[in-house]
Amino acid sequence: MNDRERVIAKGKDVVRIEAETIAALEQRIGDSFADAIELFQNCKGCIIITGIGKSGIIARKIVGTLNSTGMPAMFLHPSDAVHGDLGMVRKNDVVVCISKSGDTPEIGNLLPMFKRLGVPIVSLVGNPQSKLARESTVVLDVSVKEEACPHDLAPTSSTTATLVLGDALAVALLDRRKFRREDFALYHPGGTLGKRLFLKIDEMMATKENIPKVAGDVPLHEAIMEMTTKRLGCTCVVKNDNTLAGIITDGDLRRVLQKTNDIAGITADAAMTRDPKTIRQGSLAVVALQEMESYNITQLVVVDESHRPIGVVHLHDLVKAGLGGDESA
Numbered sequence: 514m515n516d517r518e519r520v521i522a523k524g525k526d527v528v529r530i531e532a533e534t535i536a537a538l539e540q541r542i543g544d545s546f547a548d549a550i551e552l553f554q555n556c557k558g559c560i561i562i563t564g565i566g567k568s569g570i571i572a573r574k575i576v577g578t579l580n581s582t583g584m585p586a587m588f589l590h591p592s593d594a595v596h597g598d599l600g601m602v603r604k605n606d607v608v609v610c611i612s613k614s615g616d617t618p619e620i621g622n623l624l625p626m627f628k629r630l631g632v633p634i635v636s637l638v639g640n641p642q643s644k645l646a647r648e649s650t651v652v653l654d655v656s657v658k659e660e661a662c663p664h665d666l667a668p669t670s671s672t673t674a675t676l677v678l679g680d681a682l683a684v685a686l687l688d689r690r691k692f693r694r695e696d697f698a699l700y701h702p703g704g705t706l707g708k709r710l711f712l713k714i715d716e717m718m719a720t721k722e723n724i725p726k727v728a729g730d731v732p733l734h735e736a737i738m739e740m741t742t743k744r745l746g747c748t749c750v751v752k753n754d755n756t757l758a759g760i761i762t763d764g765d766l767r768r769v770l771q772k773t774n775d776i777a778g779i780t781a782d783a784a785m786t787r788d789p790k791t792i793r794q795g796s797l798a799v800v801a802l803q804e805m806e807s808y809n810i811t812q813l814v815v816v817d818e819s820h821r822p823i824g825v826v827h828l829h830d831l832v833k834a835g836l837g838g839d840e841s842a
Contacts (some may be wrong), residue, residue, distance in 0.1 A: 527669065534657050535671040535677055541654050542681065548651045549635045553686050555582065559584040560631075563594065565619045567668040568611040568675065575609075575679035575740030578636045582687045587816020591619035598735060599623070602630055609635045613655075613671045624648045631808030635753040637675050653678060656841045697725055712798040716814050718824030718832065726822060729782030730760055732767070736781040738760050749822045756820045762812065791816045794823055802831045 514522065521656055553560060560579055564572040572588055579586035589598060589608075594674055602608065608627050613622050615638040624645070636649035640657045646652045661669035719725075725743035727736045729750050739748045740761065750759040752812050761784055769776060769784050791814045792801050801813050816822035 517727070523739075530659060531673045533669050534674050537613055537658065538655065538674050538677060545651050545653055546833035547684070548737040549653060549682060550571070550685050550689055552633050552635060552651060553609050553622040553682070555691055556605065556607045556643060556701065557603075557647055558585075558603050558607075560584060560607050560701045561589050561602050562586060562611065563591050563620065565591050565617060567672050568613065568617075571672055571675045571679065572609070572611050574676060575683065578680065578683040579686075582683055584683070584686060591617075591623055594623055594626075594828070599626055600629070602632060604631050606632050607635060608632050610645055610649070611637045611675060612643075612645050613639040615640040615645040617645075618724075620645060627792065636722060637678060639671055643734055654701075682806065687775040712796050712834065713793060714796050714801050714813075714815055714824070714826050714835070715794060717798050717801075717834065718826040719743070720824045723824060724746070724774060724825055725749060727781050728753075729780065729785070731781050733761075733776045733781055733784050736784070745825050748781075749814055750781050751822065752782065757791065757814060757816055757822050758782060759787045759812060760789040760812070761785045762810075789814060791820075792826070793817075798826070799836055801826050802836050805831075826831065 526752060527534075560576075562572040562576050569588070570588065576586040576588045585757075589601060610620050610623075615636070621644055624634070627647070633650040635647065635651045635653065636645050637653045637655050637736055639654075640644050641652055641656065642652050642764055655671065655674045657670040657674055660667065660671060675701055723743060725739050725748035727739050727750055729752065736750070740746065740763075747762045749757055750761060752758045759782065761781060765784050765786055769779065771788050773779075779790065790804060790808055791809060792804060794815055794817055796815075804813060807809060811828040813826050814822050815826060817823050
């Protein structure tokens, strides 16, 4: 086996070992897992998660996942805890301790303090017979058969198992609390999902004097000037009562010029598309995007209850706002 083949084989070994670790972890999810979820759901305060080294990195990730799904969580660094940060822990909280050995000195020093505060302790531990496990209210076993590291030194399989169990806890809790897509978006207002669920066209459309608009009897060249000035690639054509009669787009102009080069005698209403697609004020921006994609158009006129144009929204503005991507945060 040459060096290249050896590298590929080693990469596959790591994936196999960690996949087997996760498969074994699934078999250990049972009553203690349900007990932990019960504690989390009934928590009136915050979920405090602590761990040191690589376990601390995993703890921070779990904190982020819980917060993003509406469950208040904070990371407590074990070393900082004994220098004042323990003050963040309150009696209504639940503490989660992460340790591969279960005998991490920094974690062990905190256990009497947690006991004194009367907070329940959930441990994600690699040694169910350890001191941490014995002192915990609920023990979740994240022990592994082997690390993917050939020297059994660098945490690999163990951190993967802990990370996956953290995700399992967060998602099970999410389901138990009936956390919805709309709830998720509340905590991700800057993400694509938040925009899809809450961003309205009122926040995106050109309004008032920025609306390209002409009367139906004006010469076509005036309509072209209006389109050029307002830079939306279209102009609304309105009736005498200011209701929408039609729209002129770049496509409409091309169709006119395919028939004649002399536009002197052509009026706006002769060139317009009658009864164009419109959208009502207050609609979601993502609905406007879906309409544009469905009808292969780049502008939508926003109308009020009397069918008067009160805005124009352009496809480019919706895409720029991030509505054209997937729904992740």
